[in-house]
Amino acid sequence: MARAFVIGIGLTAFGRHPDRSVEDLAAEAVVAACEDAGVEWRRVERFYAAHVNQGVSAGQRVIREVGPSGIPVLNIENCSAAASTAVREASLAVRSGEMDLVAVCGFEKMQHGMLLNVHPEDSPEVATGATVLPMRFALMAQKHMDRFDTTLEQMAGVSVKNRAHARHNDKAQFRTELSLEDVLGSRMICDPITLFQCSPTPDGAAAAVICSESFAARRGRGRAVELRASGLVSDIDEQAHNVFDLEMVRSNAAGVYERAGIGPGELDVVETHDCFSVAEIIACEKLGLCPEGEGGPLLESGATRLGGRIPVNPSGGLLAKGHPLGATGLGQIAEIVTQLRGEAGKRQVEGARVGLTSNMGMWSSRIHVLGV
Amino acid sequence: MTPGSRSVPDIAELQPGITTGPGTRGDVRLVGQRCAACGTRAFPARLRCVSCFSDSTERVELSRVGKVDAFTVVRQPPPGYRGHVPYVLGQVVFDNDLVALSHLVGKPVGDWRCGDIVASYAFELPVGAGSVPHRTFAFYPASPQDLAEA
Numbered sequence: 001m002a003r004a005f006v007i008g009i010g011l012t013a014f015g016r017h018p019d020r021s022v023e024d025l026a027a028e029a030v031v032a033a034c035e036d037a038g039v040e041w042r043r044v045e046r047f048y049a050a051h052v053n054q055g056v057s058a059g060q061r062v063i064r065e066v067g068p069s070g071i072p073v074l075n076i077e078n079c080s081a082a083a084s085t086a087v088r089e090a091s092l093a094v095r096s097g098e099m100d101l102v103a104v105c106g107f108e109k110m111q112h113g114m115l116l117n118v119h120p121e122d123s124p125e126v127a128t129g130a131t132v133l134p135m136r137f138a139l140m141a142q143k144h145m146d147r148f149d150t151t152l153e154q155m156a157g158v159s160v161k162n163r164a165h166a167r168h169n170d171k172a173q174f175r176t177e178l179s180l181e182d183v184l185g186s187r188m189i190c191d192p193i194t195l196f197q198c199s200p201t202p203d204g205a206a207a208a209v210i211c212s213e214s215f216a217a218r219r220g221r222g223r224a225v226e227l228r229a230s231g232l233v234s235d236i237d238e239q240a241h242n243v244f245d246l247e248m249v250r251s252n253a254a255g256v257y258e259r260a261g262i263g264p265g266e267l268d269v270v271e272t273h274d275c276f277s278v279a280e281i282i283a284c285e286k287l288g289l290c291p292e293g294e295g296g297p298l299l300e301s302g303a304t305r306l307g308g309r310i311p312v313n314p315s316g317g318l319l320a321k322g323h324p325l326g327a328t329g330l331g332q333i334a335e336i337v338t339q340l341r342g343e344a345g346k347r348q349v350e351g352a353r354v355g356l357t358s359n360m361g362m363w364s365s366r367i368h369v370l371g372v
Numbered sequence: 373m374t375p376g377s378r379s380v381p382d383i384a385e386l387q388p389g390i391t392t393g394p395g396t397r398g399d400v401r402l403v404g405q406r407c408a409a410c411g412t413r414a415f416p417a418r419l420r421c422v423s424c425f426s427d428s429t430e431r432v433e434l435s436r437v438g439k440v441d442a443f444t445v446v447r448q449p450p451p452g453y454r455g456h457v458p459y460v461l462g463q464v465v466f467d468n469d470l471v472a473l474s475h476l477v478g479k480p481v482g483d484w485r486c487g488d489i490v491a492s493y494a495f496e497l498p499v500g501a502g503s504v505p506h507r508t509f510a511f512y513p514a515s516p517q518d519l520a521e522a
């Protein structure tokens with residue numbers, strides 16, 4: 001297949017935007033991505049809109065605020081991984097030769113309060129209190145502690161690290177540092193997950209402009225970042241059998257590494273889905289950054305901090321940057337693009353040339369490998 | 373609250389048919405399915421066998437005793453939940469290799485451990501805006517009698 005490149009990214013600040021509509025936020029991101037790419041909106045051939053709870057055909061409402069267009073609009077809902085799913089579909093459309101230039105935007109205005117595994121109001125899951133999303137990651141955390149002696153401090157350390165990274169990210173919702181004591185001492189939500197080990201739920205939008213190899217060649221590669229390989233694995237079995245694990249990340253990563261022609265040792269920077277602190281620890285194992293069961297010691301060693309062997313979530317991750325469901329995956333991709341362009345300022349991973357995003361949504365894993 | 377300290381009266385079931393009717397001690401068996409064609413078991417029952425697509429499935433009463441694989445104490449309940457807070461949810465492995473996501477009750481929330489041996493009992497939960505009592509199931513610490521019967 002031909003190659004696909006990200007040539008523009010745009011992000012709103014992730015945070016509370018009570019006075020702005022979701023269309024306003026998304027349009028800001030799309031316009032910023034087009035300006036960053038140096039392309040006019042009228043050149044864009046297709047628009048992918050990723051969102052979760054923004055109503056029917058929200059992408060068309062967004063485009064109305066961007067500019068005149070007769071182009072196809074595709075709306076993609078795939079829970080928290082909607083945006084990275086849309087980027088995968090967009091990149092495949094470009095790589096297949098069907099499209100030369102497409103735009104993708106993920107956006108969400110969030111309900112306040114904790115993340116829920118949404119079910120109909122009259123479902124047994126609601127009655128039994130099983131829709132509380134941190135519960136699923138709390139079960140994984142308990143099992144990890146039981147099997148591998150992972151400690152509370154190691155899990156809380158993920159929040160400490162990612163908050164420290166976010167100090168240098170002006171798009172992040174939380175930019176103040178937390179101590180281990182702050183994290184461990186915050187309100188218990190689902191044992192052992194405390195409040196500061198849960199990602200916040202801001203509003204936000206993130207967009208990318210993606211082009212074909214020939215388009216990139218015509219205008220010069222410039223700051224383009226290649227979408228080298230991607231993968232989507234949905235582990236329906238896991239959900240049906242009440243088994244909570246991130247095995248889907250492992251199997252997805254294996255395929256993506258093979259298609260990208262690299263191994264985890266060749267990664268310079270990773271953005272992973274730390275919706276809850278333990279998710280980063282387990283994902284580091286599943287992505288092959290360390291052996292199974294050693295995600296806790298990996299965190300403790302400092303290897304995943306900025307300046308470490310393999311920095312994870314330099315943006316602050318979902319824990320600090322925030323988790324606006326439909327926008328989250330593109331928030332990760334925007335960070336890796338920024339890192340690989342060498343434009344990340346004080347949070348720059350020196351010399352980063354290959355990066356990975358690992359995004360999850362209701363028992364599906366989407367992984368992208370990007371490179372320059 | 374110990375198993376059998378109260379018997380759950382004849383109230384509406386939260387998920388009809390997901391357990392047997394309560395015994396004298398409040399004991400219930402979870403009801404799953406077995407495929408008549410290939411033998412694959414599932415809990416809870418699904419629309420058809422997902423191994424061979426056969427819709428020729430039969431209901432099967434499962435073993436009551438299981439082991440806690442993982443658990444958490446939920447201290448902030450989601451909207452719509454009307455029961456007691458905090459509550460314990462756990463993954464229980466039972467009848468060899470089936471897994472149930474279930475309330476764990478019958479001892480203080482801080483006393484649960486991975487590996488605890490448990491047994492299935494009827495459990496009453498208030499449901500909906502009217503908090504109408506419904507019968508569902510929960511796992512309690514297994515009693516000597518539960519283990520003897522297993």
Ligand SMILES: [Zn+2]
Nearest residue numbers: 407410421424
């Ligand atoms: Zn079958």
